[in-house]
Amino acid sequence: MFTSPATLPATQRAWVSARKGFPPSRSLELRTDWPVLKTLKPGQVTVKIQAAALNPLAWKLMRYLPNWIIKRPWAVENDFAGIVVSADSTSRFKVGDEVYGGVDPAIGFSTKQGALQEYVTLPAKDLAKRPPNISPFEAAGVTVTATTALQVLNDTKLEEGQTIFINGGSTSVGAWTIQLAKLRGAKVVVTCSKKNEDYVRSLGADEVIDYTAVGPLHTYLTKSPPSTKFNVVLDAAGLWDSSLYSQSAAYLQPNGIFITVGPTPHEFTWGAVPQLFAWLALLGLPRFLTRVQAKGKNIIGAVRAEDMEFLRRLLEEGKIRPTVDSVYEFEDAVKAFDRIVTARARGKVVVNVSLSQSSRVPST
């Protein structure tokens, strides 16, 4: 039943970014002749992908990344779940293992591989065994956002009894951060729109602010500051306006930390330039010059083997859980991208790469 390298096909179906463009339908093409990388380096495995999940990064790259930086076409996306079909003897996986993981962008670009294709070859460190209580559709969306959330908590050293404020509690990064922060014994205050309040509370949020009803968030928090200032402020929504950090004196401890998942403007127009310089100054200059006491940081998530294993255990023990927003068939991947660009998904937008219809999980 399981495949050895010799029996892997030479080519596969893959969704690739063929040109710079937005919406994603202008950039994407479905190729049927995409090469399957069959040669394993030490420690590598080949995975037959069952399901892939989307991250906002992919459409941002399609929209903004010029060809002179990374030559198109390249296969898109990073997160997936699948079955090992070929494994180097030094890797810790064997043929038939059910896994999930993420294609490191550096490896993806250099080998022209992504998650929206049928087979991917990558280092075993970027994989974990899929716990039996998590379906491939659920597991597909874990790696990028859960490892980023864990890194936020590790980098900020959030401790029991401290408070984290998360702007964007219903984002995937926010949802993992809520769950992991509660496991550390921290208090969690989040923003989300009213419709997502029950969802974020079900994940463990202690207090919820409807960001659509309070006006500018920094103004609201300054006028109604928490009784004890936050130890950590995480912007999981990637606000382009830097005020949540620059105006944080009233609600963030002076020795606290502000962390952003990466500010993104709605459009890179000339109007976005002043904020670009504001961010560069706020995050790059010494704090005696910026006059913001709390530290500021832009997180760039990286997949680490120990983080993968830590998260796998929590998933298996049922201490954290993934959320699936919706599942699309492979041919309908463009519709999946249309969903994620709305920034209204609650949980992961997943694409079925090779599973039968009957394996679908109901949308939450």
Ligand SMILES: NC(=O)c1ccc[n+]([C@@H]2O[C@H](COP(=O)([O-])OP(=O)(O)OC[C@H]3O[C@@H](n4cnc5c(N)ncnc54)[C@H](OP(=O)(O)O)[C@@H]3O)[C@@H](O)[C@H]2O)c1
């Ligand atoms: N730095 C890194 O390593 C890294 C890793 C992963 C992701 N990211 C970035 O992190 C951001 C979030 O990614 P994701 O995959 O977690 O997002 P996502 O799941 O696609 O986010 C969708 C959610 O965002 C909420 N939302 C949209 N605008 C908001 C706002 N202004 N304030 C609060 N909530 C808002 C929506 O809730 P409502 O419908 O209630 O508004 C929706 O539930 C993206 O910018 C992504 O590129 C960075």
